[in-house]
Amino acid sequence: MSASQNVLVSETTMSSIIPNNNNSSSQKLPPGLIPVSKKQLLKNIDIINGGAGQRINAWVDSMRASSPTHLRSLPSSISSQQQLNSWIMQHPSALEMFERIMEASGGKQIVMFLDYDGTLSPIVDDPDKAYMSSKMRTTVKKLAKCFPTAIVTGRCIDKVYNFVKLAELYYAGSHGMDIKGPAKGFPRHKRVKQSLLYQPASDYLPMIDEVYRQLLEKTKSTPGARVENHKFCASVHFRCVDEKKWSELVLQVRSVLKNFPTLKLTQGRKVFEIRPMIEWDKGKALEFLLESLGFGNSNNVFPVYIGDDRTDEDAFKMLRDRGEGFGILVSKFPKDTNASYSLQDPSEVMEFLRRLVEWKQMQPRM
Numbered sequence: 095m096s097a098s099q100n101v102l103v104s105e106t107t108m109s110s111i112i113p114n115n116n117n118s119s120s121q122k123l124p125p126g127l128i129p130v131s132k133k134q135l136l137k138n139i140d141i142i143n144g145g146a147g148q149r150i151n152a153w154v155d156s157m158r159a160s161s162p163t164h165l166r167s168l169p170s171s172i173s174s175q176q177q178l179n180s181w182i183m184q185h186p187s188a189l190e191m192f193e194r195i196m197e198a199s200g201g202k203q204i205v206m207f208l209d210y211d212g213t214l215s216p217i218v219d220d221p222d223k224a225y226m227s228s229k230m231r232t233t234v235k236k237l238a239k240c241f242p243t244a245i246v247t248g249r250c251i252d253k254v255y256n257f258v259k260l261a262e263l264y265y266a267g268s269h270g271m272d273i274k275g276p277a278k279g280f281p282r283h284k285r286v287k288q289s290l291l292y293q294p295a296s297d298y299l300p301m302i303d304e305v306y307r308q309l310l311e312k313t314k315s316t317p318g319a320r321v322e323n324h325k326f327c328a329s330v331h332f333r334c335v336d337e338k339k340w341s342e343l344v345l346q347v348r349s350v351l352k353n354f355p356t357l358k359l360t361q362g363r364k365v366f367e368i369r370p371m372i373e374w375d376k377g378k379a380l381e382f383l384l385e386s387l388g389f390g391n392s393n394n395v396f397p398v399y400i401g402d403d404r405t406d407e408d409a410f411k412m413l414r415d416r417g418e419g420f421g422i423l424v425s426k427f428p429k430d431t432n433a434s435y436s437l438q439d440p441s442e443v444m445e446f447l448r449r450l451v452e453w454k455q456m457q458p459r460m
């Protein structure tokens with residue numbers, strides 16, 4: 095499959111930090127953080143000014159590609175079916191490969207990392223109604239008894255906690271920029287010595303509040319647009335915006351972001367993600383949690399990360415680079431990914447987690 099046939103566009107295509115030359119003095123970097131080079135900032139001035147091919151149409155094309163709908167993307171020809179088959183060969187079902195995966199773990203400590211939306215809960219139109227089923231909750235609860243388990247999400251911790259409601263988990267909210275250890279029975283894992291709290295973008299809190307306020311105001315004329323404040327980042331949803339209005343929404347988002355040169359924009363499933371331009375992502379959060387659990391330099395750990403979105407790729411890549419464990423992409427469609435295996439949807443994720451629990455319960459106690 096060629097890059098142009100991939101369902102997802104590359105994140106860099108859509109990444110923008112949108113500096114405004116006139117306002118740059120009023121938007122200083124938060125103290126202590128030097129997130130980007132001058133070269134990167136200049137490149138992004140070019141992007142917002144419409145250079146480097148970043149025209150409105152390119153944004154809209156990318157929005158179209160960001161989350162295929164079932165009907166539009168189901169393979170309708172033999173060649174796309176062949177593409178799907180070849181993708182599955184490269185990223186086999188984690189359920190079908192279960193025994194082989196367990197063999198590969200070779201007695202190492204399994205650590206579980208789970209994305210939330212599209213992984214533990216199905217994708218729905220209203221982000222406030224993305225509930226996980228009680229069966230899924232019970233399964234994750236059992237999983238956390240067997241292995242250290244973390245939720246890694248773009249949402250802020252409070253919102254995701256309201257859905258998950260399990261105090262025994264680690265949480266990395268706001269794309270990993272807000273990390274907390276388990277509140278219940280802490281420390282659950284002997285290796286963690288002190289209570290865990292890490293917020294590498296705390297200096298950005300007022301800026302995120304302000305960009306959220308401006309985005310809310312600016313996009314209110316676009317029916318269906320939805321803005322969320324995730325404490326250290328913000329989201330602008332276009333899932334419920336008529337496609338004819340997408341270019342209008344792009345203009346609105348760009349007009350706000352040009353006043354915030356130290357924020358970057360990436361794209362998830364029918365959502366723009368606005369984040370501090372710091373070297374931190376879900377991959378870094380995964381690494382931080384492994385270190386906090388005492389596995390920083392250990393070769394006795396087998397991390398498994400399950401996620402469905404572009405932002406999860408940072409974590410998949412981190413695992414590939416570390417040569418430890420593997421990633422599982424939740425998708426029914428071929429996507430360009432650093433994950434090794436695939437699962438089709440949250441129900442398959444639940445089945446995989448259930449089998450992990452069963453497997454663990456059958457292991458002799460050490």
Ligand SMILES: O=P(O)(O)OC[C@H]1O[C@H](O[C@H]2O[C@H](CO)[C@@H](O)[C@H](O)[C@H]2O)[C@H](O)[C@@H](O)[C@@H]1O
Binds near residue numbers: 210221331
């Ligand atoms: O990292 P995640 O846990 O996957 O969070 C990423 C975004 O998830 C939510 O949006 C997505 O799910 C919504 C509910 O199903 C759906 O309506 C939306 O289209 C998806 O993009 C969340 O609302 C966003 O703020 C997160 O950034």
